[in-house]
Amino acid sequence: MPSPDVYWLALRRAHGVGPRTCKLLIEKFGAPEKIFQLNADEIAAAGVPRNTARNIAEFRDFESLEKELCELPNIGARVVKWTDADYPPNLRQIADPPPFLFVRGSAQLTDANYIAIVGARAASDIGRRMANRLGLELAAKGFGVVSGLARGIDGEAHQGALDAHGKTIAVLGCGVDVIYPAEHRKLAEAIIESGGAIISELPIGTQPLAENFPTRNRILSGLCLGVVIVEAAEKSGSLITARMALEQDRQVFAVPGSPLSGKTRGSNRLLKEGAKLVECVEDVIEELAPQMTGPRSSASPPEVPAESTPTQLTSNRTAKVEVAPFARATEGAKTLGAVTESAMTILNNLKDSERLHVDSIIESSGLNAQTVLRLLLELELEGRVTQHPGKLFSLA
Template identity: 40%
Template sequence: MPPISPAELEARLRLHHLPELGPARFRRLIEAFGSASAALSAPASAWRALGLPAACAEPRRSPQIRDAAARALGWLKQPGQHLLCWDAPDYPALLAETANAPPLLYVAGDPSLLERPQLAIVGSRRASAAGLDTARAFARSLVGGGFVVTSGLALGIDGAAHLGALEAGGGTVAVLGTGLEHIYPNRHRGLAARIGEQGGALLSELPLDCPPMAASFPRRNRIISGLSLGVLVVEASPSSGSLITARLAAEQGREVYAIPGSIHHPGARGCNQLIREGATLVERIDDILQALRGWQAMAPEAPAEAPQHEAHPLLALLRAAPYSSEGLAAASGWELPRLLAELTDLELRGRVAREAGCWVHRRG
């Protein structure tokens, strides 16, 4: 599609700041009128005909909504700050496949991380010392295996996962339940700054000035799981929000992993419950890496006498031309989760590399 014009971008930001206009209603307006600009110009009666409440339509031309959009446009002019629209090529392809994907994503940091293979690590805010150590260790190992570590910047397991990734010199993505101008919790302001300084990314679907609200944190969990190939739950009680993330991951067709624990430890009960429900039991990093490589189930089998890398269908495509992740999925007919898992394995073997946002073939 052609680039989004400045006028259309401003119109989308105005829509995004309207009360009671979630992702589904946002898309309904775009689909009905063809653009955000046309939706803003349409009469209120046309909005009502789409089933949208008056609270959505009435403030769309107000000075407050215009000012909010102007502030967001000003924020975008600063280095390292981006807005990704759900129908643009730079929107994360895996997330775009999910139901109720955010129409807009504010990103501070490196947006290219969102197209790399990600594994989410989540768990209790009141984690044990052993749980924190486990989250950091797994994050370091996942980074070493070629993955970006994604989590929610919360206290406890989330923070430990981000730290582990940073300690290993890898990429990490923090999905906030607030606007990017309201880092929460306050204790993680320093961690958020470090993520930005070390090449990571902070991400939110919420307007920049949105403060912490209880309903926003469960809602952001669908983004954490939607961006990722799988979700690892390290410690969680049966009422933990991490179990929401795990169940959303299962609904989105992602892998769910859980670390088991003692029946006497309250923080292990949620993980044990997930394992009973079918999550993969994880005791070491290879349990995750092998599970993801199990998605490889290749297409046509290579002739016995041919070297494996010569017959690889993805390498055959990449020898012809570089591809983005989404383009390679379309050309190969592979589903994105399987494709990204296989590309990670090929990257570790030195067969492919990622350059300027595209996958390229490397000679052995």
């Protein structure tokens, strides 16, 4: 007798069965093992095409799927099913949610406050810096950063979140055991080791074929409250993600770029069509504040009770949140006289050295990493501190 999880995999692998059909059948009949006890006529009566219903009723390849499940612990992966309490609440709300996800990493996916950052693979230097900074600032504020592990903007967004000792999730267009591109293997390992996760709906061993990525993008946007496009050409996969985000009733943001650059024509067009303009992290946070689940501090992300039901998780999306924005550079004159004791500790440390690495500042200050990163950002915006390449800081 196959294990219950095998039936979940089997339902999705039956020829002709996609995410919408899975959702339809599970809502109609409950657990997938009950579906496989039905004949083709009974399945078709639920609104499934007869050929597809026959494929489900005649499916017999359970043994190979059992072996696939047994392989998951060997790669540090697990299955999170649509009916599980730890299934992502935002993702459950879309029209075609994956019936299950393969997950590598310890991240709790029930945190609804995720924000995606995506963009060009062949990104400009300034675009990469912007993605890294947005990832760092969002993570320093306690938000989860989601991206696709691709070269360019995606990789920088993940790295920025890691630099803030925050949580980041990579959504793959291949199996969770296949890291693409290969040069991001260390980045993928760092994401897992930092408490983040690598996720995919595709079977282990699936290679990164081009047709996998558009469907992957619906998961990337579906996980999040909003999607930030940093750089996108006119024909870009990031624009597919933006379109899917709009279909899922997610907020779309775009970072403006030079009209002379082909790398940003797509993102600039999004701005013409109504996307929210992003110049700093506050532009994202302030727009999404009404949708966020509960109060948020920069020190730690919100926790969703383990015993929460899917209904409770969904209803939390309407909760209000108070966000303390960073001091803007234009308001620096108003805040120069009000320096906290913690900020003064950082300034005093910087006085003793021409440039200090962020890790040295964290160690010498005695403060936690997220507090130091937040304070450095505020001091930089106030014009007191300058950031240099390599995460080095000095007095301005």
